[in-house]
Amino acid sequence: MMATVVLTIAGGLIGGPLGAGLGGLIGNTIDRQLLRPGTREGARLADLRVQTSSYGTQIPKLFGRLRVAGSVIWATDLIEHRATEGGGKGRGAATVFTYTASFAVALSARPILRVERIWADGQLLRGAAGDFKVRTGFRLHHGSEDQPVDPLIASAEGIGLAPAHRGIAYAVFEDLELATFGNRIPQLSFEVVADPAPVALGTIASSIAPAIEGAALSLPVAGFSVQGPTIGSVLENILAASGGWLRSEGQALRLIEGDGAAERWPDAGAHRGEAGRGRGTRSIAAADTAARRVSVQYYDAARDYQAGVQQACRDGPGNRDSRIELPAVLEAPAAKALAAGALLRADSGRERRTITLGWDALAVRPGERIAIEGAPGQWRVDRWALERMTVRLECVRIARTPIAGSASAGRAVAAPDERHGTTMACWFELPPLDDTPLARPRFAVAAAGTAAGWRRAMLSYSRDGGISWEAAGSTAYPAVLGTIVEPPGTGCATLTDGIHHVIVELANAAMVLANADDRGLDAGANLAMLGAELIQFARAEPLGGTHWRLSRLWRGRRGTDPAIGTQRAGDRFVLLTRDTVKLIDLDVAIGGSVQLLAQGVEAESDVAPLTAPVSGISLLPPAPVQLRATREGSDIRLRWARRSRAGGAWQDGVDIPIGEQSEAYAVEIDAAGRVDRLSTSQPSVTIGAAGLQFPATLRVFQIGTYGRSTAATLTLSSLGEVP
Template sequence: MATVVLTVAGGLIGGPFGAGLGSLIGNTIDRQLLFKQGPREGPRLADLRVQTSSYGTAVPQLFGTIRVAGSVIWATDLIEHRATEGGGKGRPSTTAYSYTASFAVALSTRPILGVGRIWADGQLLRGAAGDFKVRTGFRLYTGAEDQPVDPLIVSIEGAGKAPAHRGTAYAVFEDLELATFGNRIPQLSFEVIADAEPVPAGRIAQALGAAAEGLTTSLRGFSAQDSLRTTLDALCAATGAWVQSDGNALTLQTGPGAARAMSDGGVGADAEPTGRGVRAIAPADAAPRRLSIGYYDPARDYQAGVQQASRQGTGTRETRIDLPAVLDAGSAKAMAAGALARTDLARERRTLTLGWEALTLAPGARVTIDGAPGQWRVDRWSLENMVVKLECVPIAEAPLSGAASPGRSVPAPDSQRGSTILVPFELPPLDEVAATAPNLVVAAAGTGSGWRRAALLASGDGGASWAPAGETAYPAILGTVRVPPGPARAALIDGAGYAEVELARADMALANADMAALDAGANLAMLGDELLQFGRATNLGGNRWRLAQLWRGRRGSEAAIGTQRAGDHFVLVTRDTLKALELRVAIGATVQLLAQGSDDPIDAPAVPARSTGISLLPPSPVQLRATRQGEATRIGWTRRSRVGWVWRDGVDVPLGEESERYQVEILRGGERSVLLLDAPGLTLSAADRALPLTLTVRQLGTHGLSPAAQLSLPSLGDDR
């Protein structure tokens, strides 16, 4: 276990402090590799119904009373039996053939008390009174550590070659008649009694080597599968517990308990000292709308059963937990309702930014947070820039009761779908691959929170004809500009300017981003034709938000800085909410789009999508400069690239075009001249400088000219 190894190593290097740090790092590794929290879906129920005979197949540990198929661990070939009848008094004899088989089936790697009924191909082979319906010899070995070798196996395999399978419960069938089963070994399943009474989930965890605190949910039967993680995940899914490691042992925790009080002081340059941590609530439709529990129902001979719980509100997601456990229908329904309620509760997360005093808090620990109700569980732990960050999720106020219940749903408002809002635009390049066609995309959302997607129609002839253009992507966060951000410099962070936007719905929200997140591309947005980023988003009430700490003119869109007007569109740019339009559109051309959602009016106006060329054309040159060289003047500039947005020291950005060429327009007095150059610079003679002049430089790309960069120069004799 990484926790133990790194605890020892840290202690040797850094003493007690190093040991503590090593323990927490190791705990994180263990959690990610061995007990990483994911969707809690246990073994499929078919795992216990289908008999196997493959090498390496895991044999479960059984608890309570449960029906399992088992694994064939030894078998003979079919034995043919021949019986001849008749042949007397001139009649021909008749020879009848029958077949039997002898085999052994492993049931549990934990001792059991006995076996009740046995089914073969779904029919009873052994009844409740212990009688067999088909002739066979039968012996049961309960998994004792001193159980003997089976005599039949010894007689066939030889002395010293037959294992006793001590510690494994298994059944031996001797000469089972196969005629009823089509002369083949049937699919068997066994009613195994491992414990006389229902078993608390905590006792199961302890038997597997993990301590348990307050885990009292009783299960009539349970099958611990091939790995500790799989088993603990199944128990957690059933009870709402979670796994915690202290470096020496694993513990299953559940519900509120002893908790450490935390006060988030906002340690770190970018932390926000709220006292409650940073709060994040996922949308309501992030939680499943319907959750099903698969289980074994003793009222139906342990056949697989399904109980469901559902909630009102938005979302279409469904999830299922296959639990290798025996439950009555009422308990299974109550368990499904509890699991669904926990997924909804887990939508809220709080991130605490703390100092070194939080180093001893490992994932799984309970905490209370100043100003936040209830108790919280540390779900994730990270150490970065000497700051400890804890991601916490709420803990249910009370553990889930195992009593039968008709089930319940999580209240939620009735959300309407509403009509579709379409915002098409040409997206500047976001990666290092040169586009070959305009990157027209469309963001969409609905006027109601129940909106999900809509079909798209496109027209390239002004609406005379329409063709399908696929479906919209996931709902986007979008709206309109109310207060434009104004002019600014693209090379500097705009700390003074701000923009105000009105989102399409009140349930849409924006979030802050620190410098590292912004550098990684967070909070990228289109305001009109400008692509920018914002570090701070403040809700002004209702749908209105103020955006500040602006990074302007991103990805070559600096020409649009200051061009926004009230009413222009705002779109938060994320890859999963943008639908790329696979349309052949020339630069400067416009296509019309229509949305066909379930609640969209038939007479909805088309939305134009215009190609500006920003995804195809190179960005404008920069750093235009003039240097005197004797009587002459040297003009120079620096090119940029539409595929060179990553800063690499000592390496020039890639060209991104078929060749390097520039168009230079010189306006001198009333004269205009145009030059085509293959290098970023030219020399003007003294005669050229006799009059004031203006130079306009554009890079000539594969698909057209870049935006212009200008430089105005006085006459050579002017001392300005």
């Protein structure tokens, strides 16, 4: 019909009514040759779902709101980042490689308003609130005719070689972290808002073909992609879905649909006194020549713009199927109505009427609505012919638009859209949790976010007070952490603490804690860093919101008993599990400190530098225990039991290994402001009581490979106190 209408207009401008008739006749022949059923090629729905990077790929013109993959139009090579992790006795250091990439993706060949959500490999990369789930820089160029060159592209290609892509809306990603996507650029798709939605199909047609006036075609869609080999193919696609058609209006074309004003013409047998006027025929094609099922493929707004299909079927003979691929965003009931309308038009189109009229009908144009005397309803002039000085009109009944019914889009499984939140991180030296002595101080970093969408942060550390920084890769899985609200108070490391409890506030409401029985605790369950003390808890009671009460405590685990009772409100709480804590062994001196930076997805979520003192708790032996004094004649015999940083579980009934190069102790006798020092290789020492002034404080240190432990202390107020 496109050629028929266009040549009718051209013929009318050149030769008046007769020229219009001849033009329409020629155009009708062209339409029959070029627009036979099955030869139309419009935009395919898959064109918007798959990201491309091929030279010459067509960039769609977008209308309304829809999801599009786009085409990569510029990219850098992958940028490699390396970080060394691990190391220590019994295991070697590992170099971990991560990658980032910078690239630009063309979205629309006409201006757009904004980009909202972005998906990467089907998961949300950017949420509805504009938050990115992975660290990246992002800029959007809206497609104006005066937009500047992107600064990143200009710096990489040179200012004179970098195009501004004016008239093309495109997005630029700068240093997108690729670890989440297997160290490759992921398949991206974008929720693009090009115009305020909904947009009428007639408005879209007028925009891509200014010679067409489309106000009468009012069918609204939430979004539409103009993409295809020709403008004509896009218009044919619109007409097939909407049931509209084109009619010449002077020097322009008008898109019309449905019933309207119609001129009445005589039916067959009328005005028989005028030669050749009114002769008509009627034909009805067999039912099986029309489609029995019509499918409309579209983008479903209720399913994050995934492709949907709605069908309409009729009873009766035939097995022909018809499919309309409409690159438009619709609700399921609207798509169902389009399928029903197309099915009804296919069935109504089986009935055709041909009437032969005189010269006074030369002005009747293809696409005109007419009424035929004696035939119900209105008819559309489908073909126009001038034969033997008479005008022959082939007409098709105009089907009424069916009433839209209900339809289901099917189950929608949307990608989770959870905020990243502010990064929370804890950085501390950690005692060894297994039976392998360490050769370098070991630090632990646990991180999470104030919102459930937090996934990870990039780490770097400094051993020189922040002068230089070294990459340390990324954090482990999100940890369960928070702060102390109510400290547990004092306790004993050798007995289960059933009296005291601790109340903690977790970082976000998605974090949970669980109970554990004695067997689970013995296997290491519910181990947590509480301030500087390692504890285990058997009972975790939710108090509402993010608050939990922890009770039935095992205190001072792994040699942290000196920290019992030192906690204050606001101190850290970290649940220690294998998957949520990252361990870093560093060559640093005991007595110094190490700083840590944790960089989240967004700059405002970064953690300020954290400082961990190097106390040596990961290298030094724990303090001796069971310190006791007895009299041996006129002397005092001081005894104790050693502990070890290796072999924490007593499993074989014999003494645990020393865990150091040799067994050695230092003893300090602090009395009347004077400190005397002794050394021994046995867990006991004899102190002369003669001349010893009271009160006297006795301190015992175990000498380890890398330094001495904290002190075990015993204070004697008088000699009579010693049994």
